[in-house]
Amino acid sequence: MKKYIMGIDIGGTKCAVLLGRAQGDADDIIIDKLRFETRVGRGWRAVTEELLDNVEEIIKKNALSPEDILCAGISCGGPLDSRRGVILAPPNLPDWECVPIVDMIEERFGFDAYLQNDANACALAEWKFGAGKGLRNMIFLTFGTGMGAGLILDGKLYSGTNDMAGEVGHMRIAADGPIGYGKRGSFEGFCSGGGIGRLAQEMARKTLENGGSTLMCKTAEDIENITAKSAAEAAENGDETAKEVYRICGEKLGEGLAILADILDPQAIIIGSIFARSGHLLKDSMEKALHREALSQTAGCRIIPAGLGEKIGDLASLGIALDAAANGGKA
Structure with missing residues (x-):
């Protein structure tokens, strides 16, 4: 059974890549984290390439392989198309028009990836780990x-x-x-x-x-x-x-x-x-x-x-991955 999930947080100022446990609570689910400055002026191709390199680095750093990863959750400001896994044109990410981030991750690493806007991602985090734990609505x-x-x-x-x-x-x-x-x-x-x-x-x-x-x-x-x-x-x-x-x-x-x-x-x-x-x-x-x-x-x-306070940004992307896994992943 695969025991690990990935979280990817894409922001206008900073990006983060997280390795987490497929089971756990807010205090122990995060295993490792890498961060870097987005520097949006260099264009989306350069940013996503660094993002993918960070995913590869964090997997190798923890003596794992992509086959050990259950899935990845990606949190990004909207607008976006979560069903197609495409970032459309967020105001804080100029020039990011129709960026197929999910396909990019899946093609390079082989595990499933899921994209949500930051409001949905934070809702999942508070529901899974925070003030909304145990609620249905x-x-x-x-x-x-x-x-x-x-x-x-x-x-x-x-x-x-x-x-x-x-x-x-x-x-x-x-x-x-x-x-x-x-x-x-x-x-x-x-x-x-x-x-x-x-x-x-x-x-x-x-x-x-x-x-x-x-x-x-x-x-x-x-x-x-x-x-x-x-x-x-x-x-x-x-x-x-x-x-x-x-x-x-x-x-x-x-x-x-x-x-x-x-x-x-x-x-x-x-x-x-x-x-x-x-x-x-x-x-x-x-x-x-x-x-x-x-x-x-x-x-x-x-x-x-x-x-969740300051933890919500880190837990949001992992919450996407956990929710996708709980719902059976991709058909």
């Missing part, structure tokens, strides 16, 4: 640079007809508001790092124009430097404008959660990144909006911070 929300979802429904990852399930950042939450996913007032516009930063800048500008002050910036010239993180730090220190930014974002988060809860009726919605760090600034207004907007039967779903 859960939603994972990224709530980081953007807002996307991975859906575990009836004990399986759900990707939809066109591989587009979970693009919740595109939902319109308000007629007006910060722009996210190309749409003003979208879920991503209010509930993402960029969206919170833009809202904080707008509200800081109004505060200064009205003769007030805010810890987020000393002068109007500093407004463009405000980020979600600096706004959270100001809110932590009692700044009223920053606290209002997070109150608004929490309310819109709750409204978005209510829509998801009513449509999908999950046991839990697990939220990563910003919520895991700053959930206490969002929680009160989020819960009020959720219970105001959702049906009483669905409003009781648990809202949980992601449990």
Whole structure:
């Protein structure tokens, strides 16, 4: 029986190759890891060649052969076609148009490979190892640079007809508001790092124009430097404008959660990144909006911070491999 799996994480800044056990938990599944800087400017062929060389290196380094590997999971930002195993054109990977990454790995090494976007990969990681362990119906929300979802429904990852399930950042939450996913007032516009930063800048500008002050910036010239993180730090220190930014974002988060809860009726919605760090600034207004907007039967779903922390990036690609193996692999 093959005892090993591979994980491959492709990012705009760094890439990672992981060797893992085909069975294990978050603390002991990873055997070894290699990382390198993506340096996207050199083109996808150079990056994928280094990626494949790293796969070969980590196998040899651990005295294994490709025949010992059950399968590999690949995590990459979308858009992509998981069924064909093709990376289409991620914003953080310029020039990566129609890159057949799965075929490249399978042809060189002989074991099966599976591709998922990072939201789906993180959903699998939290489901297999983290806050969603043991659940049959859960939603994972990224709530980081953007807002996307991975859906575990009836004990399986759900990707939809066109591989587009979970693009919740595109939902319109308000007629007006910060722009996210190309749409003003979208879920991503209010509930993402960029969206919170833009809202904080707008509200800081109004505060200064009205003769007030805010810890987020000393002068109007500093407004463009405000980020979600600096706004959270100001809110932590009692700044009223920053606290209002997070109150608004929490309310819109709750409204978005209510829509998801009513449509999908999950046991839990697990939220990563910003919520895991700053959930206490969002929680009160989020819960009020959720219970105001959702049906009483669905409003009781648990809202949980992601449990894997910094480990989620490594475990995401391995989670893809484990899920594929559990579902019988390729026919």
